[in-house]
Amino acid sequence: MNEVIERILNHRSIRSFEDKPLTEDQIHTIIESAQAASSSSFIQAYTIIGVTDRKKKAALAQVAGSQEYVEKNGHLFVFCADLHRHDVIAEMENKDLGEPLESTEKFMVACIDAALAAQNASLAAESMGLGICYIGGIRNDLPAVSEILQIPTRVVPLFGLTVGYPEKITDKKPRLPLTNVYHINGYQQEKDTFIAELREYNDIVSRYYLERTGGKRADTWTGQIASMLEKKSRMYMKEFVEKQGLNKR
Amino acid sequence: MNEVIERILNHRSIRSFEDKPLTEDQIHTIIESAQAASSSSFIQAYTIIGVTDRKKKAALAQVAGSQEYVEKNGHLFVFCADLHRHDVIAEMENKDLGEPLESTEKFMVACIDAALAAQNASLAAESMGLGICYIGGIRNDLPAVSEILQIPTRVVPLFGLTVGYPEKITDKKPRLPLTNVYHINGYQQEKDTFIAELREYNDIVSRYYLERTGGKRADTWTGQIASMLEKKSRMYMKEFVEKQGLNKR
Numbered sequence A, B: 001m002n003e004v005i006e007r008i009l010n011h012r013s014i015r016s017f018e019d020k021p022l023t024e025d026q027i028h029t030i031i032e033s034a035q036a037a038s039s040s041s042f043i044q045a046y047t048i049i050g051v052t053d054r055k056k057k058a059a060l061a062q063v064a065g066s067q068e069y070v071e072k073n074g075h076l077f078v079f080c081a082d083l084h085r086h087d088v089i090a091e092m093e094n095k096d097l098g099e100p101l102e103s104t105e106k107f108m109v110a111c112i113d114a115a116l117a118a119q120n121a122s123l124a125a126e127s128m129g130l131g132i133c134y135i136g137g138i139r140n141d142l143p144a145v146s147e148i149l150q151i152p153t154r155v156v157p158l159f160g161l162t163v164g165y166p167e168k169i170t171d172k173k174p175r176l177p178l179t180n181v182y183h184i185n186g187y188q189q190e191k192d193t194f195i196a197e198l199r200e201y202n203d204i205v206s207r208y209y210l211e212r213t214g215g216k217r218a219d220t221w222t223g224q225i226a227s228m229l230e231k232k233s234r235m236y237m238k239e240f241v242e243k244q245g246l247n248k249r
Helices: A003-009 A024-035 A054-063 A084-092 A104-127 A136-148 A191-212 A221-230 A237-243 B003-009 B024-035 B054-063 B084-093 B104-127 B136-148 B191-212 B221-230 B237-243
Strands: A046-051 A075-082 A131-135 A155-164 A182-184 B046-051 B075-082 B131-135 B155-164 B182-184
Touching (some): A003 A104, A003 B003, A003 B024, A003 B104, A024 A046, A024 B003, A046 A054, A046 A104, A054 A075, A084 B191, A084 B221, A104 A131, A104 A155, A104 B003, A104 B104, A104 B237, A136 A237, A155 B104, A191 A221, A237 B104, B003 B104, B024 B075, B024 B104, B046 B104, B075 B104, B104 B131, B104 B155, B131 B136, B136 B155, B136 B237
Parallel strands (some): A046 B182, A182 B046
Antiparallel strands (some): A075 A155, A131 A155, B075 B155
């Protein structure tokens, strides 16, 4: 196993950091790494915002559900799907690009571009001995986030990424069985097998929690996910994204 | 610079592979690496389909615009945003999860989850000395792709990923200026600076093409992207995604 794969397989989300800022060099290496990722038709449809302002970090932490590690970390990045740059291109090139920029296709491209870049950033950070955690919680209130970060139209903040020196190392959570995630030559259609795999995985996840909570908690994965989904969180998203001029047609 | 960052910064898309299949071990390491990525609230909302069937590969290559390297490579993966698994969860847990599964929020989560996994897969492959290329071209005709790969509702194939032994190494394309992609404490609002940066980048991109085509081609980035967007490609996407039961509310 080479060093890259070792790093990848050793990933765990870190939720407690030292209050020690990253250096400019570290930040630049992380951004350059993000930018080195592939981009659909070279469209480069994302922007990364680094947040250093204490008040803004506190406000973002509040949006994310007052998670302490959103405030206290080495650096906080916010990854955005961005087609605003392409509005500027339309102006520079004197073209009407409204329709394609409003399409679901291009919104998907922007989300994917941003995520590919973010995963490179994460791995670059982890390879420096830093820990990372994605902060989906900023999506709790994107109108607020947009105000805090002065987000223009055609831009949607997707998630935060906290990076820093780990204070507490967490355990690695077991993933879905490989055969449930990886199918050959077509989507796996045998429902009984599919459900049997999920039940098998439930046992693994329950054991994981039992061991780590001294028997107090024994959640299954399907139970956990069903409860999470049942909350119907962030149902305002369609409206917000459309208001930003994306995913409209 | 450590090995991980070196690998990341050294990325280039490979579009010509030897006709030498990956081993089962290589494929499994790539999938395990994909699965090790972070996932929003541990939802694991993606599925990867490995395509080995020659006829299916040929059909997918045709959808993607008859790109030879979609057929001839070491392995072809198709990454899908997947909330079908969560429909099965709803049944197992006896809950009505239709509304959240149809939300734009959860569709975004699935796209992001799939992309984070894919970038891990790419880097794992590259660290083994293999080359990769993302195949957005499969989105040219997702109804056809869905038939080829028996895609159920709540699943959207997002992109292919060809992996294999590189036959020809390509050059690394210059990325947007770091300051254009990375803003501090808020979205950069000074339009003149923004445009000046894009013009500076246009010069870099033109020089890149001039040098590599012996003076025959001198595209600017903004020109290239405007022409690409002008084609209004894949405008059927919104309808298709909604028909799959996603991004509807």
